[in-house]
Amino acid sequence: MSNLDQLVKNEFIKLHHYKSTWAMYIFIAVLLVGSALITRFFVDQSLMINETFQEGLAEAYQSMGVEIPAYDMWAFLSENISLINLIIIFTIVVAAKIISNEYKWGTIKLLLIRPAGRGTVLTSKYITVLLFSVVLIIYTIILSMLIGLIFFGIDAWNPIILDNMGSSYTEISMIAAIGKDVLFYLVPLIVIATLSFMVAILFKGSAMAIAASLTVYIAAPIITLMVSKYEISKYLLTAHLNLRSIFEGAPLVEETSFGFSVTILIIYYLVFMVISWLTFQKRDVTGH
Amino acid sequence: MTEIAMELKNVSKRIKNKEIIKNVSFQIKRGEVFGFVGPNGAGKTTTIRMMVGLMKLTEGDIRIVGKSIQTDFSEAIREVGAIVENPEMYPFLTGRKNLEQFARMVPGTSIERIEEVVRLVGLEKVIHDKVGGYSLGMRQRLGIAQALLHKPSILILDEPTNGLDPSGMKEIRQYIRRLAEKENVSVIVSSHLLSEIELMCDRIGVIKNGSLIAVEDVEKNRKLQDSDISEYLIYVDKAKAAKEHLDGLENSLFVRVIDDTTIQTAIQREQVPHILKELLNHHINVYEVQATKNTLEDKFFDLIGENVIE
Ligand SMILES: Nc1ncnc2c1ncn2[C@@H]1O[C@H](COP(=O)(O)OP(=O)(O)OP(=O)(O)O)[C@@H](O)[C@H]1O
Numbered sequence: 001m002s003n004l005d006q007l008v009k010n011e012f013i014k015l016h017h018y019k020s021t022w023a024m025y026i027f028i029a030v031l032l033v034g035s036a037l038i039t040r041f042f043v044d045q046s047l048m049i050n051e052t053f054q055e056g057l058a059e060a061y062q063s064m065g066v067e068i069p070a071y072d073m074w075a076f077l078s079e080n081i082s083l084i085n086l087i088i089i090f091t092i093v094v095a096a097k098i099i100s101n102e103y104k105w106g107t108i109k110l111l112l113i114r115p116a117g118r119g120t121v122l123t124s125k126y127i128t129v130l131l132f133s134v135v136l137i138i139y140t141i142i143l144s145m146l147i148g149l150i151f152f153g154i155d156a157w158n159p160i161i162l163d164n165m166g167s168s169y170t171e172i173s174m175i176a177a178i179g180k181d182v183l184f185y186l187v188p189l190i191v192i193a194t195l196s197f198m199v200a201i202l203f204k205g206s207a208m209a210i211a212a213s214l215t216v217y218i219a220a221p222i223i224t225l226m227v228s229k230y231e232i233s234k235y236l237l238t239a240h241l242n243l244r245s246i247f248e249g250a251p252l253v254e255e256t257s258f259g260f261s262v263t264i265l266i267i268y269y270l271v272f273m274v275i276s277w278l279t280f281q282k283r284d285v286t287g288h
Numbered sequence: 289m290t291e292i293a294m295e296l297k298n299v300s301k302r303i304k305n306k307e308i309i310k311n312v313s314f315q316i317k318r319g320e321v322f323g324f325v326g327p328n329g330a331g332k333t334t335t336i337r338m339m340v341g342l343m344k345l346t347e348g349d350i351r352i353v354g355k356s357i358q359t360d361f362s363e364a365i366r367e368v369g370a371i372v373e374n375p376e377m378y379p380f381l382t383g384r385k386n387l388e389q390f391a392r393m394v395p396g397t398s399i400e401r402i403e404e405v406v407r408l409v410g411l412e413k414v415i416h417d418k419v420g421g422y423s424l425g426m427r428q429r430l431g432i433a434q435a436l437l438h439k440p441s442i443l444i445l446d447e448p449t450n451g452l453d454p455s456g457m458k459e460i461r462q463y464i465r466r467l468a469e470k471e472n473v474s475v476i477v478s479s480h481l482l483s484e485i486e487l488m489c490d491r492i493g494v495i496k497n498g499s500l501i502a503v504e505d506v507e508k509n510r511k512l513q514d515s516d517i518s519e520y521l522i523y524v525d526k527a528k529a530a531k532e533h534l535d536g537l538e539n540s541l542f543v544r545v546i547d548d549t550t551i552q553t554a555i556q557r558e559q560v561p562h563i564l565k566e567l568l569n570h571h572i573n574v575y576e577v578q579a580t581k582n583t584l585e586d587k588f589f590d591l592i593g594e595n596v597i598e
Pocket residue numbers: 286287303308326327328329330331332333334335480598
């Protein structure tokens with residue numbers, strides 16, 4: 001295990017030699033600048049505030065005596081946290097390619113005839129996938145703050161807002177609220193990335209992995225609704241990916257508790273990991 | 289240190305009930321160049337894949353410097369550098385960056401060592417170019433550089449002369465000999481052409497349909513034995529006269545005239561001086577005698593027969 005860090009370094013170097021990786025960074029930047037331009041110059045910001053503050057949120061602010069914040073850097077940032085949806089899609093692609101490319105190029109052979117051993121090689125790739133998604137998230141946050149600061153300025157350094165904490169609206173600092181949102185995104189990110197990783201290992205190719213993972217992730221609500229009248233629907237992975245709405249009391253399948261969802265997610269995750277590692281360690285590396 | 293660098297013991301491989309490798313056993317000594325020859329589909333690459341742990345053994349064991357590839361993988365593989373099938377590298381990285389990747393995979397491989405192997409395989413000029421633009425010969429060299437990076441005691445090269453031009457082939461041959469003789473590295477080279485690797489090998493193992501059918505000592509086979517019958521071309525000044533004279537000898541030989549100055553005959557090696565004396569004594573000048581077939585090649589063809597891919 002001693003040179004796991006060196007293997008992760010190798011994977012990062014390879015990953016950042018693909019044009020598609022740099023396209024991901026650029027795409028996020030373009031989206032952020034675009035959305036800032038539109039918000040700043042083409043949309044009435046008070047309208048945007050009104051849109052956000054529907055459904056009793058504005059009343060909650062009033063009744064709790066908290067001032068409705070102006071549209072500033074923080075608002076811009078918290079709006080763009082949803083870009084993690086895009087990062088999840090990027091991560092699906094990276095998880096699939098990091099495995100399939102080695103088979104495509106035939107370099108898998110050179111990777112596996114080193115003292116590190118197969119388990120360590122696979123671990124280094126898995127760590128790289130997750131680390132890359134974290135890098136993308138941090139990049140998105142920092143860039144959002146910079147762009148937000150330039151276009152909208154800043155009202156307070158850490159404003160207090162109201163946020164849905166399951167049972168009711170609660171006062172919470174802006175930074176904590178954003179942190180909570182990011183954590184809720186990390187759950188489907190990790191599970192779906194692991195799914196893509198597993199399918200890529202099973203098929204030694206990326207097409208199936210990307211297709212399957214994208215379908216599960218994007219069509220999760222539809223798939224769940226389609227089978228919702230059957231008992232098994234509550235055991236489907238797709239019913240539990242949106243952990244945030246479950247936490248806020250609006251699960252896709254009725255009466256699933258937060259604890260139940262977490263348990264199901266952990267079980268799926270463990271199954272994906274075990275299948276991935278066992279397959280990769282046991283299987284012969286052949287020419288085809 | 290043991291004198292045996294690698295040992296295959298009753299190695300078998302079955303894939304979907306098809307026996308691809310059948311009970312193969314042999315040993316490779318330290319500092320020896322071992323040729324692994326067989327027709328297409330004989331099982332060379334499969335055997336090599338098992339040697340380096342890419343494929344599991346169905347039966348038997350492979351020990352590298354005494355350590356089993358099955359139970360002691362890390363220790364065993366540390367001693368091995370290999371190219372399996374084709375010298376594949378990351379096409380979007382330069383040769384140098386590729387080698388840096390492999391250096392990081394084995395702790396203790398220095399930058400100086402990278403430069404050393406680049407010089408050894410003569411890639412200095414293109415090492416900063418992307419591998420995607422390399423010719424097959426250049427990739428073959430980079431593959432060898434990669435295999436040597438961590439100073440293995442066994443080098444395994446699957447068809448290393450594939451894609452090399454004659455001078456490149458000669459260079460690799462000399463280089464492999466030097467590694468074996470000076471650095472005591474054992475080298476296993478596979479090929480489907482005996483003639484390509486015969487010159488650099490100490491011993492040759494012949495594999496056919498997954499069975500090791502012979503192991504031959506190249507040095508012993510290089511010289512014709514006295515009782516071996518072989519074909520000779522004799523270059524003379526008067527071919528017809530030579531044939532007439534030889535036909536007239538007591539135990540008449542089969543002699544064929546090829547052209548005005550060349551005859552061909554099949555005789556035992558010990559008869560050669562006698563025939564030459566006869567010709568010279570009768571004022572037929574002899575300029576050259578050439579044995580047209582090499583015995584190892586004969587044996588190889590006898591063993592392999594026709595190249596039938598099953
Ligand atoms: N993964 C596999 N599944 C089924 N059969 C296989 C597999 N790998 C190899 N074989 C079969 O095993 C036999 C030996 O193949 P191998 O690649 O070892 O031959 P080789 O001696 O290296 O031939 P070549 O000179 O063409 O490289 C062939 O008949 C091949 O079809």
